[in-house]
Amino acid sequence: MRLIDGALVLALIGAGSTALPSEAATGPSWSSIPVAGGYQVTLHLDQPLHGRDALPELAVNGVPVGAANESPDGRTLTTFTTNSHAARPLSVQLAWNGRVSGSSTGQQPSATLPPAQPVTADPTTTGPYAVQRADYDFGDTAITLPGLNNKAVENRAAVWVPVGAPGRRPVVILLHGRHDSCFQPNTTNSTDDVWPCPAGWSVIPSNLGFAQSAEKLATDGFVVVSISANGVNAFDNSDSEDAGALAHGQLVLRHLDLLAAANVGTAPGLSPLLKGRLDLTNIGLMGHSRGGEGVVKADLLNAALPHPYGIRSVLLIAPVDYSRQTVPGVPMAVVLPYCDGDVSDLRGQHFYDDTRYADQSDHVLRASVLVMGANHNFFNTEWTPGLSPAPAFDDWDAEVDPADPTCGSAQPTTTRLTAAQQNDVGTAYATGFFRMTMAGESAFLPMFANPDGSVVSVGAATVVQENQSPQRIDISALTAPSNSVTIPAGATYCASMSGLSPQSGLPSCTDSPDNSRFPAFTPQRYAQNVTAAPMLHLPTAGTVVASLGNHDISGYRDLTVRAALDSGPAALTLTVTDGAGRQQSLAAQSLTPFPGSGTILPKTWLRTLSWPVSQLRAVNIRDISRVSLSASAGVLLSDLAVQTPAVGAGGPSTLPQLSISGTTVDPGSGTATVTVTLSRPSRLPVIANIQTVAGAGTQLTPGARVVVIPAGQTTASVGLPVTDNGSTADTTYLVVLSDPTNAIVGGSTFAHVVVRG
Structure with a gap:
C-alpha cells in the first residue's frame, strides 16, 4: 500500500497534464518517475533539513508542484504530481511556501505606514510577587502519543510559580514550535532527525525560549508551564499525518492531566509548590508556530472531554494552520511577524478569518496583529543567535534574502527589530493578552483593538491590527451577495487565489502565484481547495451601500470595516443616513501600501478602520437606515460592523464535535462514500468542508466539497468520484475535515479512502 498525500499543487503555472513519458527522467540528485496517473518526483539532499515550521515542497523547472514527504533521515523529499513540468524536467529544487528556496525578493524602496499611536499601558512591568521554579522532568521517552504513531517522547516542562500569591492561581501553558532538537556542543551541527539525542549531543531546550514572558507573568500571579516538545518535532513529519498537530494537542492534555494530579498531591516527582495552587478553571494557552496549531488542537480536544479543563484564552504567535481548523468560544489573538522567513505566507491568519463567524453564539474578542520588522525565530530566545548556546539563525536572512531593503537585517533601509526588541514585543503581547483575558485587565485592550487607529506602537514595534469585538452589530460580512447590500458596477465577491476553489462559485481574489503575499488566501497543505476568506473586491473607485433596517447604534463606539489595498493608495469615506433621510459623512480614512516588493512582500492584509459614532451629530444615531462606504481606488473589503472594543468571557466550546x-x-x-458525523444534533445547520488530498488524474481528484448536516440530524454522506487508472497497487488517500461552522473538529480530522489495486 502506498500513501499519496503530497500532491498539493501550490502554483498552477503550467499545471495541465500531458502524455506520460515511458522512461524516468533523472538528474544528479533528483528523479521524476511516471506512475499511474502522474509522476513521483524525488529530491536527494546533501544534508538533512534543519527543523523549521514550514513544510518542505518541491519545484520542477522552477515551478512549485507539491508539498513533499520527508524521509525519516531528512535527506530525501518525495511528492506526487500531475504538473506537466514533471514530464520533461530540467531541474528539481527545494521550495518553501510556494517559492523556490533562495530565489530573490525585490529591491524597491520601502513604503511608509501611517504614524503609529503609542499604547501607553505596559504589561511587562514586574508584578508584586517573587518567583520560584518548579520544573519537572520524567525523561526523554516517558510517554507515547497516538498522534505520533505511539512514538516515545519526553515528559518535561519548566514551571514558574508566584511566591505568596493567595489561593489558586491562573495557569498559562506555553508550547514552542518546530526547531532542531539536538546539537553537538562546540560545533555548528544540529538536527531534528533523531530522538533522544545521541551520545555526545545535547538537547536544545526550546521550551526555555519564553522565559522572559513566563517570569513576568509569574510576578503577576500566574503559574506558567512551558512544555518541551522536542520528541514531537523529531517525528512529526515522518510519523504523523498532520505535521504533528494532533500529537502536540495530546501532549498539552497529558501535561494538564499531570498538573491536575499535582494540584491534589497525587503526582510523584512534581514540586509540592503546585499542590492546591492551580486554578484549572482558568487556563490560557500560547503556542508558537507549529506549537500554535498544537494548542488549537489541544483546545478542541479538551472541549470533547466529559469534564474539560477551563481553557479561557488562546494566543497564537506566528502559527501554522495546515488543516484550517476554527477556535470558537475563547478570546483569541494571532500575532504575525511581517518579516517571517520561515512561515513567510503567514498562514496562521486563517485562524482569525475562519473563526469570525464559526459560532454565532460566542461573545469573545478575536484579533490578528501584524508586527512590522519581526521575523519568525526571534520570538524564542533559544532560536536566536547570540542568545542560544545551540546553533541558531535569522530566518529571514537565512531563508529569504539578507539584502532585502525591507527585512534584510543589515540593510540601511531595514524595518527589522533587533533580537532584544522582538523578544520584548513578544513578551508584551504574551503578558498583555493573558492579563487582559484571564485577569480582567482591560487597559491592555488597545494592544489588540485600538479604537483610535489600527496602527499602534508597542515598545519599539509598529503593529497593525484587525479585530472583531463581542459587542457589535454585524451590518454585513461582505462575503456573499445580499439583498441589503448594493455594490458598484465591476465589483465582485471573491475568494481564495489562483483558481484553487472553483466549488465556491466565486472568482479568485488574486491570480498571483505568490502565496506569501496574500496570507488570507494562501492554500493549506490539508485544505488546499477549501474556500479561503470570501470578501468584496472593488477593482476601482466605487461606493458600497448597506441597508440596516433602522438600527439604534447609540450604544456602540465605532463603525468599522476591514480593508486592504488592491493597488495604490486609497481613501475610504463613510456616509451614514438616518430614517429621516439626513446624511453625514465622516472624515476619510487612508490606506497606504505595506512596505517591500517581490514574491513575499508587500503583504495584502486587511486592517480594521474605525469611525467614531460620537462624531455623528447631524443624524439620529438611534434610527440609522443606511451606511455607505466610498473608496477612491481599488480595495478589498470585509466585516462592516458597528462595535465597541471588548474582551468578553470564554471557555471550552459547547458546539457539537464533527x-x-x-x-x-x-x-x-x-464512487467512494465518506460519512461525516456529529456528536449530537445541532439546532442550526452544520457546515464543513471535505478536502480530498490526492493527485489530479489519479483515482481520486483533489478538491474540496461542502457538506451540510441539517439542523436536528447527525450524519451526512459525500460521494467522491473514483477513476480507474489501471494501478495494480492499493492506494490510500487522505480526506480531511476543515473550516466548520456551528461545530468543531477535535481528534477525527482525517479519514482514509483506500482504492484497491
Whole structure:
C-alpha cells in the first residue's frame, strides 16, 4: 500500500497534464518517475533539513508542484504530481511556501505606514510577587502519543510559580514550535532527525525560549508551564499525518492531566509548590508556530472531554494552520511577524478569518496583529543567535534574502527589530493578552483593538491590527451577495487565489502565484481547495451601500470595516443616513501600501478602520437606515460592523464535535462514500468542508466539497468520484475535515479512502 498525500499543487503555472513519458527522467540528485496517473518526483539532499515550521515542497523547472514527504533521515523529499513540468524536467529544487528556496525578493524602496499611536499601558512591568521554579522532568521517552504513531517522547516542562500569591492561581501553558532538537556542543551541527539525542549531543531546550514572558507573568500571579516538545518535532513529519498537530494537542492534555494530579498531591516527582495552587478553571494557552496549531488542537480536544479543563484564552504567535481548523468560544489573538522567513505566507491568519463567524453564539474578542520588522525565530530566545548556546539563525536572512531593503537585517533601509526588541514585543503581547483575558485587565485592550487607529506602537514595534469585538452589530460580512447590500458596477465577491476553489462559485481574489503575499488566501497543505476568506473586491473607485433596517447604534463606539489595498493608495469615506433621510459623512480614512516588493512582500492584509459614532451629530444615531462606504481606488473589503472594543468571557466550546470516517472501494466502483458525523444534533445547520488530498488524474481528484448536516440530524454522506487508472497497487488517500461552522473538529480530522489495486 502506498500513501499519496503530497500532491498539493501550490502554483498552477503550467499545471495541465500531458502524455506520460515511458522512461524516468533523472538528474544528479533528483528523479521524476511516471506512475499511474502522474509522476513521483524525488529530491536527494546533501544534508538533512534543519527543523523549521514550514513544510518542505518541491519545484520542477522552477515551478512549485507539491508539498513533499520527508524521509525519516531528512535527506530525501518525495511528492506526487500531475504538473506537466514533471514530464520533461530540467531541474528539481527545494521550495518553501510556494517559492523556490533562495530565489530573490525585490529591491524597491520601502513604503511608509501611517504614524503609529503609542499604547501607553505596559504589561511587562514586574508584578508584586517573587518567583520560584518548579520544573519537572520524567525523561526523554516517558510517554507515547497516538498522534505520533505511539512514538516515545519526553515528559518535561519548566514551571514558574508566584511566591505568596493567595489561593489558586491562573495557569498559562506555553508550547514552542518546530526547531532542531539536538546539537553537538562546540560545533555548528544540529538536527531534528533523531530522538533522544545521541551520545555526545545535547538537547536544545526550546521550551526555555519564553522565559522572559513566563517570569513576568509569574510576578503577576500566574503559574506558567512551558512544555518541551522536542520528541514531537523529531517525528512529526515522518510519523504523523498532520505535521504533528494532533500529537502536540495530546501532549498539552497529558501535561494538564499531570498538573491536575499535582494540584491534589497525587503526582510523584512534581514540586509540592503546585499542590492546591492551580486554578484549572482558568487556563490560557500560547503556542508558537507549529506549537500554535498544537494548542488549537489541544483546545478542541479538551472541549470533547466529559469534564474539560477551563481553557479561557488562546494566543497564537506566528502559527501554522495546515488543516484550517476554527477556535470558537475563547478570546483569541494571532500575532504575525511581517518579516517571517520561515512561515513567510503567514498562514496562521486563517485562524482569525475562519473563526469570525464559526459560532454565532460566542461573545469573545478575536484579533490578528501584524508586527512590522519581526521575523519568525526571534520570538524564542533559544532560536536566536547570540542568545542560544545551540546553533541558531535569522530566518529571514537565512531563508529569504539578507539584502532585502525591507527585512534584510543589515540593510540601511531595514524595518527589522533587533533580537532584544522582538523578544520584548513578544513578551508584551504574551503578558498583555493573558492579563487582559484571564485577569480582567482591560487597559491592555488597545494592544489588540485600538479604537483610535489600527496602527499602534508597542515598545519599539509598529503593529497593525484587525479585530472583531463581542459587542457589535454585524451590518454585513461582505462575503456573499445580499439583498441589503448594493455594490458598484465591476465589483465582485471573491475568494481564495489562483483558481484553487472553483466549488465556491466565486472568482479568485488574486491570480498571483505568490502565496506569501496574500496570507488570507494562501492554500493549506490539508485544505488546499477549501474556500479561503470570501470578501468584496472593488477593482476601482466605487461606493458600497448597506441597508440596516433602522438600527439604534447609540450604544456602540465605532463603525468599522476591514480593508486592504488592491493597488495604490486609497481613501475610504463613510456616509451614514438616518430614517429621516439626513446624511453625514465622516472624515476619510487612508490606506497606504505595506512596505517591500517581490514574491513575499508587500503583504495584502486587511486592517480594521474605525469611525467614531460620537462624531455623528447631524443624524439620529438611534434610527440609522443606511451606511455607505466610498473608496477612491481599488480595495478589498470585509466585516462592516458597528462595535465597541471588548474582551468578553470564554471557555471550552459547547458546539457539537464533527468526525469523519473513510472507506475501501474497488477501482471500478465509480464512487467512494465518506460519512461525516456529529456528536449530537445541532439546532442550526452544520457546515464543513471535505478536502480530498490526492493527485489530479489519479483515482481520486483533489478538491474540496461542502457538506451540510441539517439542523436536528447527525450524519451526512459525500460521494467522491473514483477513476480507474489501471494501478495494480492499493492506494490510500487522505480526506480531511476543515473550516466548520456551528461545530468543531477535535481528534477525527482525517479519514482514509483506500482504492484497491
